[in-house]
Amino acid sequence: MRLVLLGAPGSGKGTQATRLKDHLQVPHISTGDLLRAEVAAGSKLGLEAKEIMARGDLVSDAILLGMIEDRLSRGDTGNGFILDGYPRNLAQASALDALLGRIGQPIDCAVQLDVDTELLVERIAGRAKAEGRADDNPESVRKRLSIYNEQTAPVVDFYRQHGMLSVVNGVGTLDDVFTRILEAIAPVREVG
Numbered sequence: 001m002r003l004v005l006l007g008a009p010g011s012g013k014g015t016q017a018t019r020l021k022d023h024l025q026v027p028h029i030s031t032g033d034l035l036r037a038e039v040a041a042g043s044k045l046g047l048e049a050k051e052i053m054a055r056g057d058l059v060s061d062a063i064l065l066g067m068i069e070d071r072l073s074r075g076d077t078g079n080g081f082i083l084d085g086y087p088r089n090l091a092q093a094s095a096l097d098a099l100l101g102r103i104g105q106p107i108d109c110a111v112q113l114d115v116d117t118e119l120l121v122e123r124i125a126g127r128a129k130a131e132g133r134a135d136d137n138p139e140s141v142r143k144r145l146s147i148y149n150e151q152t153a154p155v156v157d158f159y160r161q162h163g164m165l166s167v168v169n170g171v172g173t174l175d176d177v178f179t180r181i182l183e184a185i186a187p188v189r190e191v192g
């Protein structure tokens, strides 16, 4: 099962992806986590990405594509993968499409977690207190939400046009949302 998980910051993508990974037994590939690991390691890429991430801006498409290519070549994605945080704009969506076409592993399904903006802001504020992420300050959050609306929302349409999109209500308990995601991907799992 090759799955793209789409949703605004605070939509619960990361949490649900972790559960899905255990359930589906495929790796969870979070570009946010990969980038934060580079920042923590103090690598050249990490140093480049640090400020950009703290501001809530997008790291360059070229860097992200390289990271994804590298991650997919590790040999543990034979049964599929869950992409979380990628693609985030149309250029990334087409680059991913081309890359996966080339290696014969196209996306089976894209799931969008749908959550009201007001609730997103509330959730991120709660997370900021609990986790202290550098980019969960109000200015960066505003920037990330507006980038989501301007650049990532078209990616949702991209998958809709390709007939691969399921929209899942992301409001409810973690279990409720998880069950809804499993229901949404069930038809694709049967085919695969």
Ligand code: ADP
Binding pocket: 008, 009, 010, 031, 032, 033, 035, 052, 053, 054, 056, 057, 058, 059, 060, 061, 064, 084, 085, 086, 087, 088, 092, 135, 144
């Ligand atoms: P959130 O969904 O809460 O914004 P993520 O962990 O997915 O958090 O991403 C954190 C930051 O990492 C983003 O604001 C951005 O700076 C960078 N990032 C993650 N994925 C991408 C991507 N696909 N393209 C560009 N930048 C990215």
